[in-house]
Amino acid sequence: MSNAFRELLRKVGSGTHTGEDLSRAEAKAATQMMLLQEATPAQIGAFMIAHRIKRPTGEELAGMLDAYEALGPALQPIESAYPVTVLCLPYDGRSRTAPISPLTSLILTSAGVPVILHGGDRMPTKEGVPLIELWQGLGIHWEQLSLDRVQHVLETTGLGFVYLTNHFPLASGLVTYRDQIGKRPPFSTLELMWSPYAGDAHVVCGFVHPPTENMIRDAFARRGITNFTTVKGLEGSCDLPRDRTVIIGANKSEFERLCLVPRDSGFAAKEVPLSPTDEWVEAVQAVLAGKPSELTQSAIWNGGFYLWRCGVCPDLDAGLAKAASLLTQGAAAQKLDEISKATQSLVAVQS
Structure with missing residues (x-):
């Protein structure tokens, strides 16, 4: 048993009247002890549930990010005309709506904006479809690449994926506790805030509940992160909805609230429902082939916004037009083919 960890657990688990928030340094220390399994399983499970009940503060999340930076993987800085965009999506995946982020990533990278994604396998308690399975369906096997190979793909194609199971086994080792605490x-x-990139990045954070956004803003302010976007997206992801106003926070030098109304741009519709992965892959391939569909419209709506937000286009209308062009003229499809060939050649070399 770790006596040092027990003292930190006592602070967060002492209840409404006597419990205390951790300092940034204490939160970093607690996270490191959990990642390194220096705390016992009983201590780790107790901390997780106590911290959930208490709710983390922005200062605590800043400390936890410090620990991830100290012990986790990081792709190295690359040269690019635009900052690398890190899309941070819930690791427990999707269960109701069709994922758009792979298409968004292809649109951005085909326009010269590098993108980094990260995630793991099926994650308790939701057990939704994770990103890794979607990319596998598209023929991209990130799980077969070492981190240095992912770095090469990022440098040559503009897309990278940090796979928790292989690239950050310390964090992967904590996944089982999610199932146990329920x-x-x-x-x-x-995970909605973590950027596994050593250079300056534009971090995009999906969220569901407004208090989460406030915690993100507080933690980023403490860590000096100024280029970020928050999105009240589909199932907490970075995917912009079409059946409601999109609530977005855009921060560079200062925070700006954006409320995008899909109807104003002609994109209002019911969300595309989640389908089995093989059917989703067929639908994505049809989008990349330039065939019109509701999924195509969702891809243009998302791609257009991010092209604007990342600085490729001067306004939303120009972004929407460019996203449509990148899909209909085959640039996004060519980018997928480029990434597929790059990853396949590296897998063969590794083998």
Whole structure:
């Protein structure tokens, strides 16, 4: 048993009247002890559930991010005309709506904006479809690449994926506790903010509940992160909805609230429902082939916004037009083919 960890657990688990928030340094220390399994399983599970009940603070999340930076993987800086965009999506995946982020990534990278994604396998308690399975369906096997190979793909194609199971086994080792406690721990919020990139990045954070956005803003302010976007997206992801106003926070030098109304741009519709992965892959391939569909419209709506937000286009209308062009003229499809060939050649070399 770790006596040092027990003292930190006592602070967060002492209840409404006597419990205390951790300092940034204490939160970093607690996270490191959990990642390194220096705390016992009983201590780790107790901390996760106690911290969930208490709710993490922005200062605590900043400390947890410090620990991830100290012990986790990081892709190295690359040269690019635009900052690398890190899309942070819930690791427990999707269960109701069709994922758009792979298409968004292809649109952005085909326009010269590098993109980094990260995630793991099926994650308790939701057990939704994770990104890794979607990319596998598209013929991209990130799980077969070492981190240095992912770095090469990022440098040559503009897309990278940090796979928790292989690239950050310390964090992957904590996944089983999510199933055992039956609730999302604060690590699920941390993952919405984590940037596994050593250079300056534009970090995009999906969220569901407004308090989460406030915690993100507080933690980023403490860590000096100024280029970020928050999105009240589909199932907490970075995917912009079409059946409601999109609530977005855009921060560079200062925070700006954006409320995008899909109807104003002609994109209002019911969300495309989640389908089995093989059917989703067929639908994505049809989008990349330039065939019109509701999924195509969702891809243009998302791609157009992010092209504007990342600085490729001067306004939303120009972004929407460019996203449509990149799909109909085959640039996004060519980018997928480029990434597929790059990853396949590296897998063969590794083998």
